[in-house]
Amino acid sequence: MRHSMILAAVAIALGTAPTIDAAPKKKRAAAPAKVAAAPAEPVVASLPDAPYVPLTGCPVPPAGSLAAVKKVDKKARGKFSIDKAPFISTLDAGDLCVSGNKMRSGAGDTAGSMGLSAQVMNTRSARMDLVDIPAFERELRPVLEAFGKAWPYAPLERTPKLLFRADEAYQAQALPDNTIVVSMGLLEAAQSDSEVLFVLAHEYSHLLLGHFAKAETIAGARGATQAVSVAWSAGSAFTAMKRSGGNVSLATMQSGMDAGARRAAPVAEALRFAVDDIFATSWNRDQENEADALAVDLLIRSNMTIDSYANVFERLQKAFEAQKASYDKRKAAADAAQASMGEAMKGFATSNVAGFAATGGAGMQGFGSGLLKTAGGALVSNLGNITRSMGGDTHLPPEERRKGLAAYFQAGYPTADPPIDTGALIGRIKGKPEFARTVAMRNAYMKARASYFAQDYAGASAQLRALGAGSRTAPTFVNYVAGLAARDQGNVAQAGSFFQAARTGSGVQNLQLYESYTEMEIGAGDMSDSNALIAEGKARFKDPDHFKSIEIKRDIAAGDMAGAQLVYNACMAVKGRDYITERCKAAMPQAAQQPSNPLGFKLPFGG
Template sequence: MIFPRPARLALVALLLASIVWPAAPAHAFLDRILPGTDTKDEFDGRFIDTLTPGAWKPPLEAAMQEAAEKSSTSSATFSFGGGGDASGSTEQKVEAKDVSQPEFEQISGMTMLRMDERGIVALPVLDAYLAGIARRLLEHSPIRGAPIMIYVTASERYGEAKALPDGTIAIPMASILQADSEDELAALLAHEISHVLRGHHDLDWFEQRQGNLVSGAELMLGLASGLAQQIGKGNEMAAKAARILIVAEAAMTATSKGLFPSWTREHEDEADLLGLDLLIAAGYNYDGMFALMQKMEEAELVEASKPDPYQEVRKALEEEIQLQTSQGNIGGALGNVLQAATLEFSTALDRASVDHRSATDRLESIRDYFDREYADEIPPAMTSLPLEQVRKSKEFMEFAEAYRDASTALDLAEKGDLPAAEKAARSAVSGPYNNHAWTRYAFYKVRLEQGHRDRAMQNLELALNDPYVPLSVYKDLEQLNRKAGSMDSAARVLASAWEEFQRPAALYPPLIHHHLRKGEKARAQELAIECAFKNREVAKICRTAAEGRDPDMARTQNWLQALR
C-alpha cells in the first residue's frame, strides 16, 4: 500500500517524534523512583558501631539455603510436551536444584577477575604493600576473619575497583599510578573491604545470577516448547529441560515474593561510611577519602563527555524509518520505531541501574557524615613515602613502563597510526613482561589491525604463558584458529578455557558451533538451554549459534539485530 506524499511526511514526523520523545520522560520517571534516603540519616552515631561484632560469615550460604527451602516447597508444575503430564515432582525438583547449585558458588574471585581482558598484575612488592594496608584497616573491624585477597588489575580506569563474593578485591593499576598518597589508596581499599565485611557483593552477585535464571526461564519457555515438538516428551534431554524449567520457575517465584531485594545504592553508601570509619580508626588521614571521591568525580565527568555509543544506531534507525516509510513499508517502519523506543528506554534503565549515586552526591554525603561524627578529629599527616618507595622499585617501574607502552600501542592502533603502534607494542614486550597477558594482547591487537593474522595468533599463544591469562586470550585464539580453518586447534583452545574458567557464558556460542560442526545437534541444543540461564544477552547469541549460524557473526551484531 502506497501512501500519498503528505501522509508519508506526516507519518515520518510522527515516527521520528516517537523516537525522540520517550527518552526524557523515561529518564525523569526513573529519576523520581530512585531511592532518595541518605543512609547516614537512618541511624545515630557512627556506622561502624551499628555492626554486630563476631566472625565473618558469607551471607550467600544462608541465602542459598533459604532459596532451596522455598523452591522445594513450590507447588507449581510445568507441562512439557503435548500430553499435559506434570513434570514437577519433588524428585525432579530436588535433582534440578542440585544440578543448578554449582552455578552460584564455585566460581572463585580470581577466576572472575580473569574474565577481564586486561588481566592481573603480579608484582610481589605491590601485593605485599597492599596486603599491609588491608591488615591495618581490618585490625579495627568488629567483624573478624574476612578472607580478604587483593589483586591489581591492568585496568586504566581509576575507579574500577571491585569486591567479589569470596573476599577477592581488585584494585586497578590506574589507581596505583594516580594516587597521591597511601591515605588515598587506603580509602579505596577501606571502601571495598567494607563491601566484603557487610556481605554486599555476596548478595548482589546472587541476585544477579538469580536475575539471569529468571530471564533464562522466560527465554526458555518458547525454546522448550519448540524442542518438545521436535523430540517428543519421552526423550531424556526433554526431561532434563523440564527439570531446568522447574528451577527457573522457583527462582521467578522467589523474585516475585521479594526474597532477595537489592538496595545496591544503599550498599554503596554503607561502604562509604564504614570505609571512612575504618580509615580514621586505622590512623589514616581522612582527606584520603575526600581525595578519592574527588578523583572519582573527575573520572565520571570524563566518562560523561564521551560520545554517545548509540548515536550511529539512532541515526541509522532514523534513515531506515524514512526509507521504509517512503516505500510504503509501514510494517518495517513501525518495527524500527519499536526498536528505537526500546533503545531509549534501555538507555534510561542502564542509567537507573547504576549501583551508586554520583561521586558528587557521595562526596557531599561523606562530608556531612564527617562533620557530624568527626568534626573534632585531628588528622595525622598524609602518608606518601611508602607509596613512592613502591612505585620507585625496579619491578614496579619495569611493569609500569610496559603497561604504558601497551596502552599507547592500543591507542595509536585505534587512531590508525600502525607504524607508531607497532613500535610501542615492541617496546612493551621487550622487557621482563614480554609474555604478560596485557602486553601480548596489545601487540595482538596491533598485528590484527595490520592484517597479520599469523603474527597476531603468535602473540596470543605467548600470552598463554601468563599464569593469570584472561579469558579474552582464549576466546580470540579460538576465533583466529576457527577462521583459519584449524578447527581441531580451535576446539582444543576452547576445551582448555571451558574447564579452566568453569563453563563461562561467553564460551557457549563457539562451543555450540563446534558441536553442530561435528553433527552433535542434541548436545548443541542442550548447551543452548544451559546458556539461557547464564546470561540474558549471551542467550540471544546462543540461540543463533544453535540455529547453525556463525557465532562470531551473531556476537558482532548489535543488540537491535539480535532482538529480531
C-alpha cells in the same frame, strides 16, 4: 566514507592514530601448532594467595568492645543515609554470618559471591588490562589485613587478591571472586595516603558487608555481565563477517562486505574495551553509603593514617570529584564507541546485506555466513542499551558525600586522633622502580591500543613489540592487542604467536583472549587447535557453559550441524544465565527460529 567517520569518532574518544587498511593474508599451511607448551622464561613471582580462613560458628563482638551508637545530625549529614555512628556498632552478627556463608559456599543464580564468581564473566579473568605487581601488593596487603583484624564479625574467606589496571582511571573495584582491582590512575594521582586507604577500605567494606549476597547486587551483576557479553558478541559478528567475506570470489562482495568488516572490526574491539572500562558492580546508593561509613570505622579502629579532621575531608572531596570526573570521561568514551558500532551496523543493514541477498549467498559456506546475512539488522536494534545497562555512578555527589561523612565522623568519633597523614605509603609505592616502569608501560600501551582502534596496525604492532609483545613475560593484554592487530591484518600465523605467548605467559589470564584465539582458529579451519583451546578454557576458567556458543561455532564451521544442534539444545537448558542462551542463539540463528531477530539477541535490560 561512513567507516572513516566511525573510526574517527572512536579515535577522538579513545586516542588518535593514522588509518591503514591492510590486505588480508592467507594462513600458511605449515604453520606450527600454537597450543603446544612454549619454553619457560624467567618470571617475577606473584604474591601467593592469602591463606583460607575457616569460619567456625558465628563471631559476635565481645560486650563493650564497640563504641556506643550516637545519632548523626540529620541536617548536617544531608542526603547521606547512615543516621547512626559508628555504623559498625549497629550491625547484626547473625545477618552477617548468613551473608558470609552465602559468599563462601553459595551456588547457583541466587547465591552470593561464590555463586557469582563461579560464573567466569564476574571474575578478574573477564576484565581487561590487568597486571599483577607484587611490589605494590606487598605494600597494600598489610593494609587489608589490618582492616580484617579491626573487623569483629564473620571474616572474609581470605584477604582479597590485589591486581592493578593499566589505565588512567581514578578508581578501584571489588569483584565477586574476592579480588580488588586498583587502577594505576588512582595511584598516580593520589597525593596522600588518606585517598588510597579510604578507597581500599571502601571496596573491602563491600565484601565484609556481604553486598554481593544481596538480591539487587546479583541482579545488577547479571545485567552488567550481559552487557559485556553482548559487546563481545558484536565483535565476534564482525570477525565472522570479515572471514566470510574473504571466502567470496565475487569482486563486488570482496570490495564491499569484506572491506567494510575489516574497517569496522576495530570499532567492535573498541566497544569491548570501552564497556570493560565502565564495568562495575551495581551497588545501590545505600550500599555505597554503608561502605563509606564502614571505611571510616575500619580506618579508625585499625589506627590507620587518615590525617587531621580539616585536611582529610578536604582531600576526600577532591578524591570524590576526581573519581566522578574519571567515570564520566570513561562513560562518554564508551557511549561514543557504542554509537560508532551502531553506525557500522546500520551500514551493513542498509547496504551490504542487500548485496549479499543479490548474490544468493553464493560461496558463503564458511563459519559466520549466517551472521553475515543477519548481523546488521539484528544487532543494531539491540546495541542501544549496552552502556546504559552497566548502570552509573551511584555515589552521592562529591560535596554531599563529603558533607555526610564529615557529619558521620563528628558524631561517631568526636575525640578520635588517628596518625597524621605523612604520605609515607604512597611515597614508598611511587618511589619503587616498578611504579615508573608501570606508568610508562601503561602510557605506551594506551597509545598502541589507540593506534589499533584507528587501524594503524603496523604502528600498533611496533609499539606493542617495544613493550615486549611476543614474549611470555609481557602483560597478557600487550600480547592480546598485538594478536588482534595481526589478526585484523589477515596474518593468522603471526596473530597465533602473540595469542600463544599471552596464553602461556606469566600475566593475568584473560577469558577474552581464549575466545578471540579460538574463534580465529575456527575461522582459519584449524579444528585441532580450536578443540584444544576450548578444552583448556573450560578447565582453566571452570565454567563450561560459557564456552557453549563457541562450541556451536566450531561445529558449524566443521559442517557438523547435528553436533551444533546438540550443543544448542544443551545451551537452551542452562537456567538463570540469560546471556549464555542469547550467545548460543547468536551463534546458531537458524536454530533460534526468530525471524524478526535472527541473530537472537533479546536483552532483558532494554531494546
